[in-house]
Amino acid sequence: MKSRASLIRVQRFQVQEIQRRVADLEQMLDDFRREQADLDARVRAEQQKAGISDQGHYAYPAYAKYAAMRRDNLTHSIDELSREADAERARLAAAFEDLKKVELVDEAARARARADSRRRAQAELDEVALTMHRAQAAGK
Numbered sequence: 001m002k003s004r005a006s007l008i009r010v011q012r013f014q015v016q017e018i019q020r021r022v023a024d025l026e027q028m029l030d031d032f033r034r035e036q037a038d039l040d041a042r043v044r045a046e047q048q049k050a051g052i053s054d055q056g057h058y059a060y061p062a063y064a065k066y067a068a069m070r071r072d073n074l075t076h077s078i079d080e081l082s083r084e085a086d087a088e089r090a091r092l093a094a095a096f097e098d099l100k101k102v103e104l105v106d107e108a109a110r111a112r113a114r115a116d117s118r119r120r121a122q123a124e125l126d127e128v129a130l131t132m133h134r135a136q137a138a139g140k
Contacts, residue, residue, distance in 0.1 A: 004106045011099040018092045025085040032078050039071040 046064035047053045054060065055068065 004102070004109065008099070008102050008106060011095070011102050015092065015095045015099055018088060018095050022085060022088045022092055025081055025088060029078060029081050029085060032074050032081065036071055036074040036078065039067045039074065043067045043071065 043064050046061045046067065050059070050061045050064070052060050055065065
């Protein structure tokens with residue numbers, strides 16, 4: 001019984017840890033996407049200020065080049081983090097499944113124990129009733 005309870009606690013802890021990691025990855029993805037959108041807006045603003053949108057042009061703004069490069073790096077990072085988050089979500093689903101299996105086994109064991117207890121109690125009551133019936137029959 002205690003080993004099942006310990007196993008359930010361990011499984012729940014694992015699920016919570018994976019949930020935290022997924023939440024952290026999703027927060028990082030949100031932050032990166034916001035920063036990416038901000039950089040994209042800055043590139044457009046810099047291009048409008050300079051009146052040049054061709055990155056190959058000799059007078060293309062250096063800040064716009066830097067911001068575009070940073071935006072592209074963020075895009076790559078977002079792709080990697082998205083794959084990592086997907087893998088963690090899959091791990092989370094598997095951990096939930098394992099937890100549910102352990103909980104179901106535990107619940108089935110508890111149900112069996114309750115049924116056994118009820119059967120023993122009923123057997124004791126039956127024995128008392130039978131003893132009383134025999135005593136009454138012997139007294140007649």
